[in-house]
Amino acid sequence: MKNLTFTVTLSDFGLEIHLPSEARLLLLEQNNARFDLNNDELFFLLKKGQIKMIANDLELIPKLEFDKVVILNVKAYELDANYLTQYLVNLAEEAGINLRDKAEPLKIPNNIEKACATYADEFLSALGAFGIKLEKKKAFSPKAQHRWKKGLSEIEFFVKRPDSQATIIWRKSNELVIKAGAKIAESGGMKSDGTPGLAYRFTQTLREEQKENWDPKTFITTADIVLKSVNEVGHFLYFAGTNSWLQLVDKEGRSIHELSVVQ
Incomplete structure (x- = not known):
């Protein structure tokens, strides 16, 4: 490509x-x-x-x-x-x-x-650029278990989507840091009939809790934001809607799932 x-x-x-x-x-x-x-x-x-x-x-x-x-x-x-x-x-x-x-x-x-x-x-x-590719999706079990280890805290993970870009550090097992300057999606989480879905409501809750740390005019974060899980990161940045364990990748293209899944 x-x-x-x-x-x-x-x-x-x-x-x-x-x-x-x-x-x-x-x-x-x-x-x-x-x-x-x-x-x-x-x-x-x-x-x-x-x-x-x-x-x-x-x-x-x-x-x-x-x-x-x-x-x-x-x-x-x-x-x-x-x-x-x-x-x-x-x-x-x-x-x-x-x-x-x-x-x-x-x-x-x-x-x-x-x-x-x-x-x-x-x-x-x-x-x-919108995640649509002529390739077979790799099987991924929703029951997969992930484990944090200290070495992961030294790796920068990136989100690079048309609607959202961010750098994330998995600092502790229950702390993921979205570095200041991240771009968060302006819209998403709506159901097919145009009404707000669960993803939209959860995202709005997270963003309301962090309202002092992002600019609603530019949708850019102005300070580091600490969340509790990969799921929360995906919602906060782009209303989820996809498997965030596969969306967060390091500079070598390895997903956070690949580096933390329990075999």
Whole structure:
């Protein structure tokens, strides 16, 4: 994947990502197939961050549980959406992803496959910034046990998300320090119907307790903040919504889960 500069707009429909090529991505937080699709668009269906389906025909959607829709408009690529869809299906299957209800396989000419690879590098890089990747999620047991040890207090862990960036020190078994200058997410934790969920309410409670230590205008922390658990850190920074044991990583890319899980 390459370094990429793109713009993100929050609209009534969802997050719109505008790429340098003028191609567009639309990220929708929804669990139904009530969305429109043009001839030059394809879509991904995801469940808990894992891609479940890639297609460019709404009629192919089966009875399938999903919680996110990504729509890619490929008009700027001047490429047949059928070929790009097949290219992405091939990539997903090579990565070990078991996709649902695919269209009939399509042979991609060599010259078009090269074009698909170039364009895919652009929009997959953008999606990667939102945690959406063409790779199989590693199994992670919610019952995993983690143990603090003194050596962990000497490691800086980082959160690097589009909506939140922070440096964290696991100082003691029940003390995690978010260093001053962290960027906290401005929104999140809402249910699919737009009402506040448990994550939103818990996050607001934590932020209210720390209201003297962050600026509500810039959403930047102004002092070190001490919380009791990785779960609290994830809520405070970005309304949780994902496994924070995998979100906090050191400079070598090792997660806090990897370094503290009890084997």
